[in-house]
Each structure stands twice: as structure tokens, then as C-alpha cells.
Amino acid sequence: MKANNHILGVFDDPDAATTAVEQLVKNKIAIKDVFSPFPLEHVWKKLKMKTRIPYLTFTYGALGTASVYGFLYWSSVINYPLIFGGKPTNSLSFVVVMFVLTILSGVIFTLLTYLVREKLWPGKQVNLPDPRTMDDKFVIVIEKNKNMDEALTKKIDDLLKNSGAVEVNES
Amino acid sequence: MYVTVKKLPVKGLTSFLFLFFILLSSISVHAQTAEAAKNFAECRACHTIGGGRLVGPDLKGVTEKHSEKWLVSFIRNSQEMVKSGDKEAVKIFNEYSKIPMPSHPALSDAQIKDILLYIKNGGKVAGAGQAKEKSNVKKTEATETVSAVEHNLNNQREGRNNLGITALIMGILMLLSLIDLIFTHYLKAKWVHYIIVLSGLWVVGEWSYDFATSLGRQQYYQPDQPIWFSHKVHAGQNQIDCEYCHFTAETSMHAGIPPASVCMNCHSQVKQGKRTGKKEIAKIYAAIRKNKPIKWVKVDNLPDFVYFNHEQHVKVGKLDCKECHGDVAQMDQIAQVNDLSMGWCLDCHRKHKVQFVNNKFYAQYKALHDKLKAGKIKDVTVKMVGGEDCQKCHY
């Protein structure tokens, strides 16, 4: 984040942070992001955040099942049919393998999608607005843009303060 | 045991195909004469036509020297004639150091006459003359130069080595680029790293797959033999039938390595070769003298848990030696051309047709016959009669 163009409202109580967000949204003030040591569901609601990962997961599962059955059928019916204990080659017991591998593909690809979407990878460099968010502080980040005049800034400060921010920093 | 009449026709057929490959003849040949040529392939062990004396006399003009009747009976069984004291016979017998010409009870008069015709013809199949001329020319060249087959082999062998080297290089490159990517950010353009790594993975992957599959296999294996023996000369130029030396191919699981005595059939006379002079042939005599059998190096090896039977494939399946051993007639030094993997066997078992109608044995496969009649299947492959079962080869 570039320096001196953010307002950070620091809270030490999740509910306070939530109310602050509520206020800001009400006043049509764009919130860049909220950092917290643990998830705050109300904040998502207020900010109307959504994710489409579940749909993807379903697709992965479906594809997984199909391809696994495809392989099983090809290998044991077409490619090299062998008789085991008088059973038909296209056996009912494929279900077991299909079931398990469906789950596997679901899990792995879901995770990958998540990592990609979040742009997370081992050794990624980060700098937090405030390291304490990893411990006990909740920080609301508001970006300052050129058309943001003194008054507005002041208003934001007050809003944050009133809704219980322990400190409001510029950075 | 002795020649059994019922054997010959079968053998005839294989050698018939064999001849076709040898002559590379594009034109269809009249069966009779073609068969004569094939029958003569055996005579070639001891006789030439205008090529000078071998074990037996040069047959050029023999048809003028003797009456056809005499020749026929002589070829049928020379020894009887010698015993019966036929002058000419005895004379020839003594002249050629009392080596009797083996009898051919199985050959019909017609066949023998046919052969004589072939000899008269100067060893040309009537009609296929041109073709044969050409092929002869080709072969004489081939002996000096490296034949296409061998060339091909070498390429493949080299190809494998090259792949190995490339893989090594790519591996090193990958390592470097990775180091650079993480620690020393020397190259700024990241995509370079990615490309190197990806292509590296590809090459190394291919190489390791190739390596893994060739484990315990020896494709392109081409050991040096105790005697510099050229199949190109024997099978190629002199057109000696494979089964002249590998005589048990139709009676046993092993094709058989010829005893030195078989070599002696010709080399008791042929004491020197075009390319190696006396040196190599002398080794045979040494072996005989020292009573030490020649230790040939086995080229085509199968693992011990695989049961392979030549009789099944050569006699029953009517496969040509080539189909597994490659075009031996084009190789000086024999190499293993196929990887002899289970997959390779099965591919053939899946494609190759069995002698389903020709061989009475298969009459027992009622259901298949019905299918065949009903036209449900066009032909019967080995697979359909259990060619994919484990215990056809593993027990």
C-alpha cells in the first residue's frame, strides 16, 4: 500500500468494528478492507461480499466422477478385459472407487482454486496495515482519494471514534 | 528321427513366404517354379549354379551331363545308387570325399523335375528372372555397405542415448532456473524460468518413462559373438533357409542353436569367406578339434517366468521368423529388434489371426465357429481363443 493515503480505524472489539462498518456504509464511505484476527460474518453481510467457489467445487466433483468411470470402463472392459470370479467386466464395484476419487478431486481442486483466487503461495511477501490485526485488533482501512477533503476526513475520523475505535491512524 | 512326409508341406509354406521376402518379388510367380526355387534353397547349402564347387559339385549344366531319370533317382536317394554300384554315382561319391548326398524321399518326381528345370534355368525362377537379378545385385552391395535395417537400428539406439543426454542437460538447466527464481533474481523475465522448467519436466519425464519401461529389457542388444558370423551372408546372400540351421524351430520350444556339425555340412568345403577370410571359419574347425562347443551369446532373451514356444508360433501359428526377429537377412551382427515386452506380445495376440479353419484342432471351438458362420466376427484372432490369458505364457 502506498504511504499516506489511507485512514486506519483500529478497534479492539469485534462488535464495535462491525458497527463502525455499518456507520461507514450508511454514510456511503467506501471501505477498502477490514482486517481481523478471526472472521466477522456481519462485516461480510454489510459489505455484501460473495464467493462462487461452491459452484466450482460441484463442477470438479462432477468431472471427477465422469473421468474416473471413463477410465475404469475403458481399462477393464475395452482395453484388457479379465474375468475375476465369474463377475461381469463392467462391475458394480466401480462405484466405490468412483465415490472416493470424486471426493479427492473435489477437495484438491477446491483448495487450489482458493489459493489461486486469493493469490496465496508459499513465501509470499505481505505487509499488513497493522500487525496487531493478527493478535487482538480489528482494523478498517479507508482509502483517501484526491476528491476527499478535510471535512470528509474529519467525518470519517469521528465516525470511527464514535463507534469505538481505540485509535485512528493515517498511513 | 527321419524326415517325415507330413512335415514338409507345412515347412514348404513357411519357406514359400520366406522366398517371397528374399526375392522381394513384386510380380506374382507361378507356384510350381517358385516352389522349386524354395526347394533349391536347401540344395544351396552344398551346391551352386555356376558358382563353383561347394560341398557338392557345381550344378551348372548338370542336366546335360546326366539323364533326367538318373538325376531323379540320385536326388531321391544317392546312397542306394552308390550301394547298387552305379558307376557314375560311385565316381561322384568318391570324387566328393565320400560325403553322401542326403536322400529326399519326400520329394515327388514332379518336384524334382521342377528343380532340375530351375537349375537348367540357371537358378532363375522363370518369369521372375529380372526381379531376382536385381535383388542379387542389391545384396552384393548390401554385404559391403550397412543395410537399411542395421542403419535404422543404430539410429534408434543412438536416439535413446541422445534422449538421456538431453534429459541430463535439461535437468541441470531446470535446477539453475529454479535457484535463480527463488534466490538470485538474475533474470528479471520470470516467464523464461517457467518455460525452462516446464519443457525440462517434459523431457526428463519422457526420458524417465523410457528408462523405466526399458528396465530388464534389452532392445537393440547386439552382443559380439565368438565367431564373426554374418546372417547377411548366410541368410541373405546364400539364401539358406532359417530352419536349415535352427532346425528345431518347428519341433521344439527352442529354435535351436546349430551344432558345429551343421556348420561343417558346408564348411567342410567352404574354407574361406569373402570378408573374413579363413580366420573366422577356422574357429569352427578349432571347436571340432578341441571338442569344445562354440559358446554363442543368446540375443533374444525372455524372463524365466515366461514360457515361449517356437513350435506354437512357427509351425502352428505360421509366423515368419522376421515378425519377431526382424529382417535377419539384412544384419551382419544379430540384434534384438523388438523390446519383447508383454505388451508387444499381446499386441500381436490381439491382431494376429489363428489358423482357425485350416487347423482341425480349432474345430472344437463350436461357439466361435457359429459366430464366424453367422458373420458376427470376420476372423478369429489369438485373443479370442484365450491369447490374453495369463497362463498361456506364465506357469
Add this chain to the structure above:
Amino acid sequence: MEKKYWQSFENYKKIRKEQASGNEAAPEFSVEGLDESELKGKSSRRDFLKMMGFSVSAVALVSSCQMPVRKAIPLLNRPQELVPGVANYYASTFFDGNEYCSILVKTRESRPIKIEGNELSPISQRATTAKVQASVLNLYDDARLKGPLKGGNKTSWKTIDQEIAAKLNELKTSNKEVILMTSTLISPSTRKLIGDFANMYPALKWVQYDPVSMSAIRKANELNFGKALIPFYHFEHAEVMVGFNADFLGTWLMPTTFSKQFSKGRKIKDGQKTMSRLYQFETNMSLTGSNADYRYPIKPSEESAVLLKLYNVLAEKVGATTYPGSTVNTDVNQVAKDLLKAKGRSLVVSGTNDLNIQLIVNAINSLLGNYGKSIDLSRPVNLKQGLEKEMMAALSDIEAGKVGGMLFYNVNPAYDCVHVDRFVKAMEKVPLKVSFAETIDETAALCDYVCPDNNYLESWNDAEPVKDYFSITQPVIRPVFNTRQFQDNLLIWMNNGVSFADYLENYWKTTYFPKQKKYESFDKFWFTCKQEGVFQSETDPEKLTSFKGQNLKAEKPLKNGLELALYEKISMGNGKFANNPWLQELPDPVSTATWDNYICVPPLYADKEGLKQEDVLKINGKIELPVLIQPGQAEGTVGIAIGYGRTEAGKVGNGVGKNVYELINTVTGFKNLLGTSVKIEKTSKTYPLALTQTHHVMEGRPIVRETVLGSFIKNSASGNEEHEEFLKNENFSLYPEPKFDAFQWGLSIDLNSCTGCSNCLISCQAENNVAVVGKEQVKLGRIMHWIRVDRYYSEIAENPEVFHMPVMCQQCDNAPCENVCPVAATTHSDEGLNQMAYNRCIGTRYCMNNCPYKVRRFNWYEYVNNNSFDYNMNSELGKMVLNPDVTVRQRGVVEKCTFCVQRIQEKKLAAKSENRELRDGEIKTACQQSCPTDAIQFGNLLDKESRVSKSNETKRMYHLLESLHTLPSTSYLTKVRNKEA
């Protein structure tokens, strides 16, 4: 393709001639890659073609993944009939001094690898015994001598010949007695040769000596018929057989022949009304006893009394003279009734070597008019010619110092003589001691010269087991070591130029060739004899004087005290083959014990004395042996097997079990295995016994299904109700019934014919390279045999009914084992075989768990080239016996019966290349081939005409554990006992 192999015409002619004579010798050359002893061997068809390279590597490289350079070394000159990779069969004869069998020897790359019975022999009729089957392994025994020894050190034949000849002449001049001690010799030519030898050395005294004697029978017949002979018994002509301590199916006289004959009367078809009946009075539970319809445990001391009682009952009925006998409470009336019903169609035999008893037996048989019918005096049996008194005379002579030289051929008195100690001491007095033993046995160890004899597979010989029935022994391989045949020794010492081969040929030319009319030229005759192995001369038997009755008396049964009954085991016999690991590991058909002898104790006695299995007892304060509680052992008796406790047998046989020959009963002057009274005391020790079976009753499960003749006649499906039940809802299954085209291999086992002789086990072992695992492993339940002969007792412990059931892989069509193998190592073939790919197996052993028949075997260790398993597969020589067509399994893989798939493939190929259909009966599995009672049938189930299909059609047919719906291809036929319900 003959034309290719001649070199010069001389050679060519030679080959022609030799082919006719079947005895060619191709030019000599040295055999590469054999150890020095073998290097001396000269080349011929009968050589190791180790240089063939393939066969041996099949063993050595079974598991190696690196590719070694393999040499393919051809013969320098290839003999005629040898085609590498194709088996040759040669007719020959097995005779170990005790047991006779006409055989075919299967050779591959000129190595003998398997013994089969010879169909053409009227005596053994394709039957073999376990010993015969296993004898091929003796050829490859490491203990065999590599060359002649003098005073225990290597020496050359030259010195041997010179010195011995010298010594013999010396003795001749000082006319000291020279004793040639041999086993019974049934070879006419050898007997003649010995005669010649004796003419040259008049001081020579020839003693035939049998460790287990049957001289009493000869004596009795001498008294009754004026001729000391053993008649030829015909059990097939007897509807009622009564055996007294005669294990004629196991070890007595000619078990092969008798099993064949016995089985003829036991084969029974649906609707058949009659079947032969066997009564057995015996002390030990013998194999024969276990097959008897009625079995009476009796003490040895009771036998004569019981017999006399039986005689008297019969005599009264037919009004012959009766004799006063002592009282026994064994009931013989039923036996008598049956015997009288079947006059002339019955047979009474006793195995006890006791004159009184044999006299009574003869008397009974003559009462019943069995002579000339079920007993053939005109064709006497030449086995068992040894007479105790000769041996004793010899012994006393030696002790008296009259004897200057001893020659031992095929005998081992220092081990199996009753008076071992006396004998061994006496031997010191003898200046010249020569042994012709193949190995350093106990006697050879005492001798100063050992002239190793050839193995019988390396020898020329002939045999006349029964008068006018001849057979040939011909070498199928050149001597592996620097050994020489006994007869050749004699010939050389007689410095008579000919070799025994020629001697033999001449003898036949002069003696037997005239006795036939079929062949005009001797060459033809001789060729056929060698080809067929047998010859029957066309002389009509001479008549014997009629029966002269003798005074019969019976000894008084002992009231108390413990009586000992020694017996021969099927596997060990008299102990000659003790160094044969196959035989050592062969489970006794009755006790299922391997690798030991032990004291068989009757259950009640054990309870009374508080004896447990494996407790060690001391007999007469000397010999210590473990207890084996043996149901059916007669009260007041114990049984011990002879043939154990060898000290000089070799690495395998040494110190296995204890030697009990000294306990033989000699009070009557006859060596009698029965009747020594012994004292036993309990020690604190225990000794582990390796039994292959730990549970002995069927728990009321329908495993062996049986019925009695009575109810069988009413309903041939009786005893097989379960099967009817099963048929009602057959193939009640989710899946369609398996279908096959052309072939579906099936095996059928007639439990009524099967005597449980365990011959098939060894045959299978030899055919399929089954490993020997040793006592500890057997004890752990890891025996490798592909066939088990399960043995069950009925509930009554004192005298149980016994069931024998061979179980091998049942080749199920719905095989539970196939479903569970993760790597597809075991699948179903299109010929209905349950196939096992060893090289795919990773050894999860899931299939073993899931096999209801528990016929799958796991290679718990590496059994090849492993010093912890120092048996035949751990020596280069021993490995020569392996069948090159069958993979030697690696450690960690599961193996099992394959229905001898290699034989199936072989015959199919033969049919293909001869362009014809496969014939029924062409394929014979190893077990089937060796079965002396033809209990096993193998063939194509889809061919409704095949033998196996036919035998499956009977109402007696059922599948083992059929309720599991595994659909086995192996079927069983119910056992029918000829009993009153």
C-alpha cells in the same frame, strides 16, 4: 530333418545302426561348466546338456531383474533323438532291493526329471508308489559318492581293481570264505553273473539279506507245497479280503500291484449291486486298515489265536479237522460267514513273519479253495528272498573269524541288522571289506573299499519280479559321477572283457530270445524290450504238488504288558531313501506326521497314563521317542516306524527320528516286526512333532460324503442328499453362469477308489517344482504341497472309520480368490482354469484367506539357493531335477495347483501341430498319472463323452463345499463302505 546332422558317412551308418540298437555314443567332447567330477563324463544323449543354458537358468535367475549375458551353447554333435526343449521318455525298471516297479523316465535336455508308471507292465500297470516317484531325486543327491574310496580317501578305479583282485586271489589261495551280501536280487542276469563270479572264486558265499523279511511265507509254502515260494496274490479275484497285519496297500510285498487289484473291486457304478469287502485285523492303524470296511484292532500275541479261531469256525462249517486254539474274544463269525459265501473268491493274507500264522493262513486259504484262483502258486514272486538263518550263519562265521572278505551290495546291515552291535564288532575281524553303496552309508563307513554303484537311472539291468514277467533297466543318463555299476565291477574282477551291458544283451539273446516267437531277429526283439521295458516269456507254468496240511497251533495271547508293533512308513520304508527330502516331508497318510518316527499310543492308554502328544517316552530304558496318540491303535500295544535314525544317510536324513531295528522280534528265528514286549517310562521332556493336520474330525460337516453299500443299492444318491438340495437352487446368483468355448478342464476324484496312499503328492512335487520346507516350517503350518490328502476320523477314538480326501485347487468358476486380488495376479482363463501369474503377485495373501479350500500356498521364505533350506533346491546338482517348464517361485508369491497347465499346453500344441482335435485322456495331470487306483480322472467337461464328464454324471458326484456356490471344476464321488448299514 535327419539329413542335417551327419558328418561323414561312417558316422551316418553308425547312427543308423545305433538307432536300431538304441544305444548310440556320439563323438566325445568335454562338458563345459560342470564341476570336475562331471567333466570326466563323456558325451552322449545321456549327458547333462547343462550347456543348453536354458533349463538351468530357469532356476537360477528366477527373480533377478538385471539381464545377465546368457550363453546358448549347442551340442558339438547333436545325437539323434535329442531335441532341446522336448521331453523324451525311456522305459526302465525301479527296484531298490525291496520294491519293484516298471517305469517310464521323462528326460528333458537329457536330464531325468520325472518318473511315470509303465502302462505296458502287467505287474505294476502304470501304478507307482511315493518311493518310486521320489527315486529320481536320489540321482541328484549330494551325498552320492563322486568316485571310489579307499580307506575313506579318494582313489582311482585302477588301484581299486588291482588291489581288490589281488586280495580276492589271495583269499582264494588261502581259501578263506568271502561273503557277498546283497539285497534280494531279482535280476536274472545278475544272478547268473554272481554264479559265474562264484565259479571263479569258489570260496564266495552269497547271502541275500532283507531288513524286513518275509521268509515265514516261503517256509510255510515249503511245508504245504514242498516249494519255498511267495505266491502271486490276486486281490482283484477276491470278493472278500481278510488282512492280518498286512499293509498290502501301503508297504507289503507289492503295494503298487495290490492297490491296482484292490481298486478293481472297489469301483462302483450307479445301480451296481456288489462290491468287494475288506476285513482288516491289525495292531497299528495302517493305510490298508484305514481303507477296511471292518477293522479289528488285535494285539500281535492274539493274531495266531484269532486266525486259528477263524480256521476252526470255517473248518466246522466245511467239516475239516479243527485244532485246539486258545480263547480270544475277537468275533470272527461274520468274517467266516462272508468267507464261506465267497469260497474261491476270497483271499486271506497275513503280513506277520511267523511260521504258525502263515501255516494257518495257508490252511484257511486251502479250505476256501483260493489256491489257483486268488492265489497263483505257479507264478511265484521273486521279491524278499532273504533268509534269516543264512544271515545268522554268516554273522557267526564272521565272528568265528572264518571270513576273509565281505562284499556289500545294496545292503546296509550296519544300520538295519537286528544285531547291529554284534555285526559291527564282528566286522573288525574281516580283512577285506568292500561296499558298493552309492553313498557312504553306515556299512560303507566300516568298509576299507567303497566302489560306488551307479544310480539305477544310470545302470543297465533286468528284473524278474514274478516268474516269467521280465523287465529292463536301461540308463537314461551317463553316470553323473565317476561311479561304476556293481555288475561291471564283478566282470572286471573276473577280468572278463565284456561290459555288463553286453553281458546282459548276450544273456537275453541266449535265454529269453528263444522263449518267444513274435520276433525273428534278436535286434528287433531287444529293441522292443528296451522300448517297452517289459517282456513276458511264453513258458507255461509248472504244476505244484497239492496242499499238504500241517499241524496248526496258536500262541497264548498275553494278558498284560505292552506289545510293540513295528511298521514301515509309506514314505520311509526301510530307511534306504532317508536322504530324500521329498519322502521325509511326505505326510504319513494316517498320522499326517512328517520328518520323524514316534510312538503310536492308543488314546485310552494315553488317557490312563496321562500321556499327551509330543511327550517323550523311553523304551526299554534306551530309545527316547515322542508320543503320537493314534486312534485305532490296538489296546495294550504301541507302534513305531522303522527306517529312521540314520546316522550316515546324508545332510537331510541324518539324525531324523530314532533307529528301532534292534526291537525286531526274533524269538521264533524269523525277523518279526510284531510282538516284542516293551517297557516304556515317561520322561519330563517333550519333542515337537510336525503334523500337517491338527484337527481330525469333520465336525459333522458334509465334507467327505459316505454311504453304505446297502443304502447305495437302494438309492445311488444316498449320502449325497446335500447335493440334491444344492441342485434345487443351482446358480441362484446375481451374475450369469460362466460359459466356456471348446475347453473347460475338470477333475473328478472317486473317494471310493482313493486309498490315500499320498503317491500323488510326490508326483505333483516332482512335476511342479514344489519346494521342501523342512520340519520347523511344516510344524508352523507352511507345507508347500499343492495337494493335501486330508484325513478325517469318525468320532470313535478306539477304532475309528477313516476318510482320505485329496484336496487340490478346485479351479472354481466363481473363485473367491480371484475377486480379492488387487493386482489381477489371479484371474480366470477361457478354459475354466483359475490361473495364477506368479510374476504379478505381490503377496497380499488375501486370496489365501478367501480360499475356502485353503489350497493356496505362500512362499514364506526364499526356498531356492537358501542355506536355511538346505534341500534339493539349494544345490546345483539337486536343481537338476526341476521341471524346466514350470517356474520356480520366488519368495513372497502365492502358488497353487494349476491342473498341470504345462501338460495341458503341451498336449494342445501336439494336437495343433498334428492338425487334429485333442483326444480325451491325452492330457494326464501328474496326480492322475501316478494314481495307482485310477481314482482321479481329468478331462474336458464340455465334451460330454469324456471320462470326467461320464464320472460326473453319477448320482455320487458332488462338489466340495458346494453350498458356497464357488462352482468348482473339481468334483468328488461319495465313498461307499461295504458294511451292513
Add this chain to the structure above:
Amino acid sequence: MYNAKVRGVLIEGGKTYQDITRDVLRPLDTGKTPLWWWIASFFASAMLVWGVWGFYNTIVNGIGTWGLNNSVSWGWAIINFVWWIGIGHAGTAFSIFLLVLHQRWRTSINRAAEAMTIFAVMAAGMFPLIHMGRIWNGFFIMPYPNTRGPLWDNFNSPLFWDVVAISTYLTASFLFWYVGMMPDFATIREKTTSAIKKKVYGILSFGWLGSARGWLRFETAALLMGGLTAPLVVSVHSIVAMDFAAGVLPGWHSTIFPPFFVIGAIFSGFSMVLTLMIIVRKVYKYEDYVTKGHLDAIARILTFISLIMGVAYITEAFIAWYSDSPYEMYVFFKNRITGPYAFEFWAMISCNAIIPQLFWFKKIRKNITIVFIISIFINIGMWFERFVIVVTSLSKTWLPATWHTYHPTITEIAIYVGTLGFFFLGILLFLRLLPVMAISELKGILKETSSVKKINENESK
């Protein structure tokens, strides 16, 4: 999902967010390793080394070094395999079931439980490997493209299902576990003083930010993975059960097995969790987080499951009797309830079905020592159950002639002890190097629980 029902006090001692962070990170941050850790690790490693000997002996000499034979060809190896898999069920059962069921009290336990799962499954995985006769050909079990035809595997074989199921289970639960730890790694990254730890945990944390959107996706992904893995908990042990149920053997061939095994697995898993957590909370002084309430909850569950087990045993026996198959009857009544293996059978019954019933008494549930002991009894009992199933059935099957008993050898014991060593070593490393409890999740529930506390106090007044 964070506004679920409040369920009693979960975190005691009026902790603040900082307290939580500090408490959880304490073991990681302390510079020098405590003595008890070294001692424990020493013993664990010793066990492991002995196990390595066992492996060596087996691979070099062959399976013959075990007590198995032609009739009983599965023994301790398979018993232990099933036993470990069973234990491996707790973690996932805990975190995932309770996550999906929105059970808040799991938060202070699930991390440890999952770690336990991972190591238990790894330990279990060793047995099928070493159990193979030709381990060097083990790769045959993978359907990889090859030059043998290509020859694939037998997809009908329960053993093949095992391979698939267990590897899947291991992968899935590991990923789930790791993802759960990412925020905590980030916390360590920010809190820790040492540069190295900052670097290492930094890499491990994948650059986690903790932004609102991040949390949203995180929670969704976690829930999805959890939801997907949940069926595995059932399927894995059902499949293991099919190893037996698919067999024809009397005593194996029974439809009750899959559910029966799953329950058994959770049973042993929970008891193992109990065992471990009691130790951990003592050593790390986590009484405030892993409260008596937690233990009590687990104890109640165990009581319930043990009842189910009891019923299962009775059902088995009843069906055997009801089927009227002589073979089944024999196995249950002549070879288990009585016969050579009676001891194992009754040990199983008493440890699994009878002793846990003591949990009915509140006193006992409250007495940590007794709870601890009983939990160990259950583990033993479950081991015996597997022994009874595997060995008794095999030792006396259809044909009495093939009956044979089985006794383990020192090698088999060594291998078992070795895996125990491996397991404990793994747990010890986990305790030393990773956050033992899910920090963020604890923080997530802190507020409500503390408010609950107030409420309770008011009520109690």
C-alpha cells in the same frame, strides 16, 4: 456459522484475545525445549528404532519371520492396520462432523485431533506395505500405464479400494488440517521475535492477510472441504470393513460390518483423543481451554457408542445363531465365546461394552484419572476386537483339516511397537512446533462464551 447456539462455558479464566494468542504460542516461543519433551521423544525414538529392525528383518528374510501360516495368513499386521485406521478417525470426525454440525466446543480440540489423525493414518499405512510379500513390487497396485499389455488392476478388490480410500483420506485430512493452520501461522509470523521463525512460518502461512474477503473465501473453502471429507470418515472404514465383509469366511462375511467398523473407529478415535488431551491439558496447562466440560462431552459420547458396540456384538452372535449355518455357529460359539481365543473375545467385550458403562456416573466422568484409565481400556479393547475378527475367523474355517492356530513373533511385535513410536514422535513434534489449538477459532468464540459466563454467574446467584 459463528452465530450458533451458545453451549455452556467453553473457555474459562476470563481470557482476552491477547491471552489466547500468548497461551497458544507459549510452547512455540519458549527458547529451550523442556526436559519432559526430550525424555518422551527419546522413548518414542527407541520404540521407532526397534520397529525399524522389525521392518528390516521382514524385508530381508521374508514374511516367514512372522507367525503366519497357510491357514492364518493375516495376523498382527492387519489387526494393527485396522486399529490405527480406527484411531485415525477421531480427528476428522471431530473437526468435520462437529464443524458441519456447528458444534463450537470442538475448537479447542480439533487441531490436536486432526494431527493425531494424520500420524495415525500414516502409521496405519505402513502395515499394508510391510505386509506385502514382495514390497519391491508394491507399485503394481497402482493402475499406471505400463508395457505389460497394459495390464491394469482388479478394481473389484477391496484391497484396491483400501489403497484409494486411505490415500484419499490422508490427503484430504492433511490439506484440511493445513488450511486450518494458515491464519495461525500468520499470527506466529507477526508475533514471533526470532527471524528464522518469522521466515519459516511466513512461508508456511502462504502470505495470509486476514482481510474480510480473505476470511470469507477461507471459511467457504474450509466448509466445502470439510463437507466433502465428512463422507470419507464413513467410507474409509466401511471400505476397510469390506476387506472382511467381502470375504467368504464365516465370521467375516456379514453385512453388519461397515457400520459396525465405523462406529468402532470413532469409538477408538475419541478415546485416543481423550487420552491425549488429558495429557496435553495437564502439560501445557490448558485446563481453561480444554475444560472438564469438554472431557465430559467426549465421555458421554463414548458411553453412547459403547452401547452401540454392545448391541453390534449381540447382533453378530444372534445372526450367526439365526442363520443356522454350522460354520458361522462354530466360529462364534465354539471358537470365540469359548475355545482357544476366548480370552481375547471376553477382553474385547469387557473393554468395549462393559467398562465404558461406568461413564453413566457423573462422579466418574468428573474424575480425570479414571476417565484417562478407561479411555486406555477402550483402546486396548478395540485392538482385541480386531484380533478376534481377523484371527479367530481364519484359524478355523470350512475344512477342519486346515485348522491352525496363530501366535505372533517378536518381529511382528517390534513392527507394532515401532508404529506406536512413530505416532508418539509425530505428536511430540506437533506439540513442539505447531499451534496446538486453532487460535482464530478460539478467538471467534471467546466473546460469547465469556458473556455466557456472566449469564451463568447471574443464574447461579
